[in-house]
Amino acid sequence: MGGHVVAPGERRRCRLKVSRLPTDTWLALPIEIVVGAHEGPALWLTAAVHGDEVNGVEIIGRMLEQVDASQLHGTLLAVPIVNVFGFIEQQRYLPDRRDLNRSFPGSARGSLAARLAHLLIREVVTRCSYGIDLHTGSHHRENLPHIRADLGDPETRALARAFGAPVVVNAKTRHGSLRKSAAKCGNKVLVFEAGEALRFDEHAISTGVEGVTRIMKHIGMTSDDAVAGEPQEPFVAQRSRWVRARRAGMLHLTCGLGDHVVAGQSIGVIKDTFGHSVAKLKARHAGVVIGRSLNPLVMQGDALVHIGMSGAPVVAGELPTSIEQGAPGAGSSSQS
Ligand SMILES: [Zn+2]
Numbered sequence: 001m002g003g004h005v006v007a008p009g010e011r012r013r014c015r016l017k018v019s020r021l022p023t024d025t026w027l028a029l030p031i032e033i034v035v036g037a038h039e040g041p042a043l044w045l046t047a048a049v050h051g052d053e054v055n056g057v058e059i060i061g062r063m064l065e066q067v068d069a070s071q072l073h074g075t076l077l078a079v080p081i082v083n084v085f086g087f088i089e090q091q092r093y094l095p096d097r098r099d100l101n102r103s104f105p106g107s108a109r110g111s112l113a114a115r116l117a118h119l120l121i122r123e124v125v126t127r128c129s130y131g132i133d134l135h136t137g138s139h140h141r142e143n144l145p146h147i148r149a150d151l152g153d154p155e156t157r158a159l160a161r162a163f164g165a166p167v168v169v170n171a172k173t174r175h176g177s178l179r180k181s182a183a184k185c186g187n188k189v190l191v192f193e194a195g196e197a198l199r200f201d202e203h204a205i206s207t208g209v210e211g212v213t214r215i216m217k218h219i220g221m222t223s224d225d226a227v228a229g230e231p232q233e234p235f236v237a238q239r240s241r242w243v244r245a246r247r248a249g250m251l252h253l254t255c256g257l258g259d260h261v262v263a264g265q266s267i268g269v270i271k272d273t274f275g276h277s278v279a280k281l282k283a284r285h286a287g288v289v290i291g292r293s294l295n296p297l298v299m300q301g302d303a304l305v306h307i308g309m310s311g312a313p314v315v316a317g318e319l320p321t322s323i324e325q326g327a328p329g330a331g332s333s334s335q336s
Helices: 055-066 084-089 112-123 154-163 178-184 202-218
Strands: 011-020 026-035 038-047 073-079 130-135 141-149 167-170 188-195 235-237 239-244 249-253 266-271 277-282 287-293 303-309
Touching: 011 112, 026 084, 026 112, 038 055, 038 202, 055 073, 055 130, 055 188, 055 202, 084 112, 112 178, 130 178, 130 202, 141 154, 141 202, 141 303, 154 167, 154 188, 154 202, 167 239, 167 287, 178 188, 188 202, 235 287, 235 303, 249 277, 249 287, 249 303, 266 303
Parallel strands: 038 073, 038 130, 130 188, 141 167, 167 235
Antiparallel strands: 011 026, 026 073, 141 188, 141 287, 239 303, 249 266, 266 277, 287 303
């Protein structure tokens, strides 16, 4: 990779040239390659596809600390910062405001985002059979540690359970996402969501490290029991919905991440700036709180509480029109 040959039992860091900056310096994509002494599958780990999502960077750092090439079966390709442009700016998007996770599979002659996406697919994804993309909430929202995956695929479903996060969400792949492109390349892919942007969250990080460790054992890359005990049985959400603000004001939530809620349950209130309650927030569906806003200032229509719901998927035509579907919408997406 990048002109380097890494022999079995070795590890090597390489930097793939992405683009020249206006300063005439090169920006490169750093990758650590760990080739196990023993044969086995190839797994990629990525973080900071959104440049302000730092929990995944720490998860990958701790994984690289614990992986031993002499004991490893197979190959680990670790990319702790995919959006190298956004990372140095501490921003979610690229300098041209594009969302890298809507730019896959990209192209060699496209936009900056498309070129970076293309490089990752060509050099990393196509060399692997498995991948885990690490994310956090965005725009002042925090996420409960959870896995998003295509549970319709039996092997992916088994991986999602093996990870051991408290919640697994059956999520359709989004156009332009790394998960969708990698799945098209034949990879089995999990997205791990945990914590918030630009904040280290120890619970999110340790859940991620334990989960990746369990996946490596599950697919036969390691044999040791680095994580004690069996993974917990996750709450499986077949879909997820946002509760949105009916009007603008100051948000006071009474639900926390991981809370189980029933339909109609009060989960918060919006007050005006004189302290009067102007709108009550209620869960429309039973489920688990997997994401919530941390910003008390809300505009009408803002996505405030994300609920993962159990039960079989409902046919679109059967849904009442008032129910919002999917993610919070353009420019305010809180997950991958
Ligand atoms: Zn993200």
